[in-house]
Amino acid sequence: MKRRNFFQASLGAAGAALASTTVQARPNLEPAPQAVGMLFDSTLCVGCKACVSKCKEVNGMPPVAMGDQVQSDFALDLSPHTLNVIKVYKDGAAAQKDREQNGFAFEKRSCMHCVDPGCVSVCPVSSLTRDPLTGIVNYNPDVCIGCRTCMTGCPYNVPQYDYNNAFGQIHKCQMCNQKGVERISKGGMTGCAEACPTGATLFGSREALLAEAKRRIALKPGQVYNYPMGDVRKPARFQEKVVPQYQGHVWGEKEAGGTNVMHLSAIPYDKLGMPPLGERSAASISEGVQSTIYSYMALPAIALGGLSWIVKRNAEVANHGEEDKP
Amino acid sequence: MNHHAVLNRPLLTPPFLVLGAFGLTAIVLLFVRFFMGMGAVTNLNGGYPWGIWVVYDIVVGTAFACGGYALAVTVYVFNNGRYHPLVRTALLTSLLGYALGAAGAFIDMGRYWNFYNMFLPWQVNTHAVMLEVGLCVFLYVMVLAIEFLPTVLEKFKAEALQQKLSRVLFFFIALGILLPTMHQSSLGSFLIAMGWKIHPLWQTMELQPLLAILSAFIMGFAAVIFEASVGAVGFKRQPETPMLVGLGRIIVGLSIAFLVVRFVTLLMTGKLGLIFAFDLGSIMFLLETAMFIYPVVILSSPTQRAKGKRLFYAALCTMLAGALYRFDAFIITFNPGAGYSYFPALPEILITIGMVAIEVMAYLFIVTQFPVLAREEH
Numbered sequence: 001m002k003r004r005n006f007f008q009a010s011l012g013a014a015g016a017a018l019a020s021t022t023v024q025a026r027p028n029l030e031p032a033p034q035a036v037g038m039l040f041d042s043t044l045c046v047g048c049k050a051c052v053s054k055c056k057e058v059n060g061m062p063p064v065a066m067g068d069q070v071q072s073d074f075a076l077d078l079s080p081h082t083l084n085v086i087k088v089y090k091d092g093a094a095a096q097k098d099r100e101q102n103g104f105a106f107e108k109r110s111c112m113h114c115v116d117p118g119c120v121s122v123c124p125v126s127s128l129t130r131d132p133l134t135g136i137v138n139y140n141p142d143v144c145i146g147c148r149t150c151m152t153g154c155p156y157n158v159p160q161y162d163y164n165n166a167f168g169q170i171h172k173c174q175m176c177n178q179k180g181v182e183r184i185s186k187g188g189m190t191g192c193a194e195a196c197p198t199g200a201t202l203f204g205s206r207e208a209l210l211a212e213a214k215r216r217i218a219l220k221p222g223q224v225y226n227y228p229m230g231d232v233r234k235p236a237r238f239q240e241k242v243v244p245q246y247q248g249h250v251w252g253e254k255e256a257g258g259t260n261v262m263h264l265s266a267i268p269y270d271k272l273g274m275p276p277l278g279e280r281s282a283a284s285i286s287e288g289v290q291s292t293i294y295s296y297m298a299l300p301a302i303a304l305g306g307l308s309w310i311v312k313r314n315a316e317v318a319n320h321g322e323e324d325k326p
Numbered sequence: 327m328n329h330h331a332v333l334n335r336p337l338l339t340p341p342f343l344v345l346g347a348f349g350l351t352a353i354v355l356l357f358v359r360f361f362m363g364m365g366a367v368t369n370l371n372g373g374y375p376w377g378i379w380v381v382y383d384i385v386v387g388t389a390f391a392c393g394g395y396a397l398a399v400t401v402y403v404f405n406n407g408r409y410h411p412l413v414r415t416a417l418l419t420s421l422l423g424y425a426l427g428a429a430g431a432f433i434d435m436g437r438y439w440n441f442y443n444m445f446l447p448w449q450v451n452t453h454a455v456m457l458e459v460g461l462c463v464f465l466y467v468m469v470l471a472i473e474f475l476p477t478v479l480e481k482f483k484a485e486a487l488q489q490k491l492s493r494v495l496f497f498f499i500a501l502g503i504l505l506p507t508m509h510q511s512s513l514g515s516f517l518i519a520m521g522w523k524i525h526p527l528w529q530t531m532e533l534q535p536l537l538a539i540l541s542a543f544i545m546g547f548a549a550v551i552f553e554a555s556v557g558a559v560g561f562k563r564q565p566e567t568p569m570l571v572g573l574g575r576i577i578v579g580l581s582i583a584f585l586v587v588r589f590v591t592l593l594m595t596g597k598l599g600l601i602f603a604f605d606l607g608s609i610m611f612l613l614e615t616a617m618f619i620y621p622v623v624i625l626s627s628p629t630q631r632a633k634g635k636r637l638f639y640a641a642l643c644t645m646l647a648g649a650l651y652r653f654d655a656f657i658i659t660f661n662p663g664a665g666y667s668y669f670p671a672l673p674e675i676l677i678t679i680g681m682v683a684i685e686v687m688a689y690l691f692i693v694t695q696f697p698v699l700a701r702e703e704h
Contacts, residue, residue, distance in 0.1 A: 122454050124450065125444060142440070143443045145436075145438070165363045166362055276522050283519060287453045310402070311403070315402055
């Protein structure tokens with residue numbers, strides 16, 4: 001009886017020690033040293049979907065037809081066959097562009113290439129990786145087990161598993177830099193940025209894009225600004241346009257650790273379907289919990305040692321007691 | 327020495343054949359899944375990548391299978407030897423329940439042929455909850471098989487082997503306590519990375535693992551009572567009520583701890599008001615809480631819990647409360663936005679039902695072949 005109390009007390013103490021270990025939160029990851037990305041300015045988008053067509057062409061995916069209309073891509077959302085899509089926000093009479101009430105706006109959805117990507121953090125086999133230099137979030141189907149945890153861990157519902165294929169895989173934008181395409185490594189830009197006729201999708205380094213985005217927010221609504229097109233660092237062309245009333249911040253500067261693909265808009269971001277995110281990435285919290293408990297497997301190893309000892313003692317008693325029974 | 331006996335009842339009864347029909351249906355549907363893809367039999371989509379195969383077969387099913395784990399902690403850590411007669415049946419249920427979980431994980435795996443990458447040290451991501459859960463469940467199924475081995479050896483009277491095994495069994499019992507502690511808590515950690523998609527009433531971030539392990543214990547103990555009660559009625563055996571009452575008292579303590587952690591967290595994060603929003607989340611939360619409290623009330627009363635029937639209903643209600651807690655968090659109140667919705671497809675449901683049917687058939691087969699059930703003391 002005495003010994004039993006001792007075991008219980010020591011177990012309780014161990015439990016309390018474990019519980020009081022403050023969870024070592026790791027901070028959000030920092031942007032990759034040569035992070036590349038895109039800036040999507042919703043106020044410049046005219047909804048032509050040239051980016052959608054170009055994306056399909058670069059990635060070898062068939063366009064989505066509606067009935068026998070084949071002149072445009074009718075993809076409504078991201079899918080295993082659509083890595084980039086233009087969606088529309090509409091309210092009431094939808095009379096004026098970039099107005100929240102009785103207005104409309106366009107929104108581009110594709111992988112945001114998070115600075116601290118949830119999909120990479122939760123992938124058990126490193127099938128999803130963040131390029132150490134460019135920060136591009138890549139996918140390797142050759143090691144992927146298809147558990148789809150990346151889909152649960154992505155705050156933007158970006159990774160899409162092909163359910164209608166017995167040997168399906170995850171499909172997501174890899175910023176036109178996957179094996180066999182490698183547009184970025186070859187000094188080029190993404191297909192969507194290249195195809196965009198208004199500069200709504202702009203390619204460049206994260207740093208330069210963020211500076212450009214902040215410059216736009218600081219402009220006076222109504223003044224004329226020379227908007228660059230293509231690559232922000234070496235624009236192919238410029239287009240003069242009247243500056244709208246932008247929302248006060250760049251989506252993706254800080255949301256859940258920030259993204260390499262950033263957005264600008266004149267209407268609130270949640271209206272464009274952006275999720276409710278704070279500044280901490282869920283990945284950093286989750287990894288903090290995991291590494292507190294499983295750092296070098298030390299805690300589990302100690303627990304196994306202790307358990308083995310206790311069980312060995314108690315099992316002897318239990319078995320002995322059993323043999324004593326009539 | 328022989329405290330356990332083979333159940334002397336015919337195996338091929340009408341209920342067994344009905345189970346067989348469900349099992350066969352599942353096997354046929356699994357052919358469709360493997361030849362035509364998951365889309366042919368499920369309603370999974372871009373927003374709901376995890377349906378009932380993950381959430382029932384793995385997340386809920388393995389918690390139901392925590393009876394072996396919960397009893398092992400009680401008997402071997404807290405030295406309550408009087409529960410020893412229940413250990414064997416609990417171990418068998420755990421083995422079968424975890425085997426179902428592992429099978430569920432495999433059929434849900436979209437690229438199962440790449441499975442081996444989970445074992446390649448240079449390929450794994452040690453931060454990933456899925457890696458830990460996958461490896462732990464895989465190992466634990468093997469540990470459970472080893473823990474069950476003495477029963478098999480007893481049948482074949484392999485005494486020399488029994489002796490050898492009994493000398494090292496303590497290590498496997500210890501491992502069989504450590505592994506579920508790890509992965510059952512990690513089932514909660516999955517919810518952390520899902521962030522905003524988890525309803526605020528279920529999103530407790532750092533406390534997810536604690537609530538998950540508490541609910542696993544609660545469901546495990548309840549499953550032991552449930553199984554013993556069903557066994558007593560189904561096999562017309564003497565009920566083990568006095569022993570089960572003790573387990574009922576443990577459930578009371580753990581359930582109160584679970585509710586306290588939940589409500590204090592909600593209070594401290596200022597979410598208490600959401601309980602009375604009377605939307606889907608609030609209603610599910612109230613239902614779930616009521617289902618946790620009802621058994622606590624029954625099991626706290628010495629006169630109520632002494633009645634076998636009441637004890638059984640309390641255990642059943644506890645199991646369902648724990649299951650609902652996990653279903654609520656992972657599916658029912660899970661909301662990825664963007665207009666996505668999910669309700670399981672009929673073949674998807676039939677596959678899960680059929681796999682559970684096969685599990686029950688395996689249980690019936692094994693208890694009529696091996697000395698699993700405690701010998702009745704008349």
